[in-house]
Amino acid sequence: MRLIFLGPPGAGKGTQAQRIAEQFEIPHISTGDILRQAVANETPLGQKAKEYMDRGDLVPDELILSMVRERLSESDVQPGWILDGFPRNVSQAEFLDKLLQEIQQACDRAVNFEVPDEMLVKRLLGRGRKDDNEVTIRHRLEVYRAATAPVIDFYRQGDRIVSIDGSQSIDHVTQTLAIALERT
Secondary structure, eight states: OEEEEEOOTTSSHHHHHHHHHHHHTOOEEEHHHHHHHHHHTTOHHHHHHHHHHHHTOOOOHHHHHHHHHHHHTSGGGTTOEEEESOOOSHHHHHHHHHHHHHTTOOOOEEEEEEOOHHHHHHHHHHHOOTTOOHHHHHHHHHHHHHHHHHHHHHHHHTTOEEEEETTSOHHHHHHHHHHHHHTO
């Protein structure tokens, strides 16, 4: 099973990805984890990414795409994977489609976790992170919607997306997700 998890910050993508990854015994791949691992392992891509991160800049798409390419070519992902937080824009989604064709894999389904903004703000404020204040959170949600809403449409056009109500309890979301994936 090969899945893409989409949704705004605080929607529960990471939590659900971990649960489904365990259930299906496939890797949960987060672009943030890929970046941190590449930097820690001092790979050539990791060293380039570290330069941007040390300056507080966003790592450019080209580096992220190269890291995703590298990660999806590793042996442990052959049975399947869950991409969490990638692709973040349509150009990344198009790249991913081409990459999957090249490496003879296919995405079974994109999953969009839908949660009302007020609930997201409440969840994110509850995490207690330094950078999580209401103004910052609302800005991140706006940025997410501007960049990622077109990605949802991209997968909707190919009838490759399922939407899940992420506002329910963690267990309820997992059950709903498992039922939706059984139909895949």
